[in-house]
């Protein structure tokens with residue numbers, strides 16, 4: 248697995264999605280411990296917490312989305328959201344920057360991994 252540069256919003260969103268599934272799976276696993284109320288409660292609680300965490304993450308994405316800048320990707324020509332000074336296209340992972348002076352080092356690293 249190489250360090251592929253990908254869109255921040257997408258990354259957070261998939262993280263939240265994983266949390267939801269993890270929560271459901273943990274809660275489901277709890278059902279196998281019905282003989283032990285303590286373990287079952289523990290699993291249920293953990294699963295519940297994971298789902299709460301994902302809700303918070305989704306809320307956070309909503310907050311972050313207000314700070315993103317919409318740009319048209321030069322590579323795939325679709326409208327994408329850029330968060331921060333450097334970010335990648337949501338569709339093709341083309342690295343994008345809001346700041347011309349940043350086009351040097353911070354970018355090269357991720358870019359090199361991707362291409363070579």
Ligand SMILES: [Zn+2]
Pocket residue numbers: 320321322323324325327336337338339340341
């Ligand atoms: Zn693109």
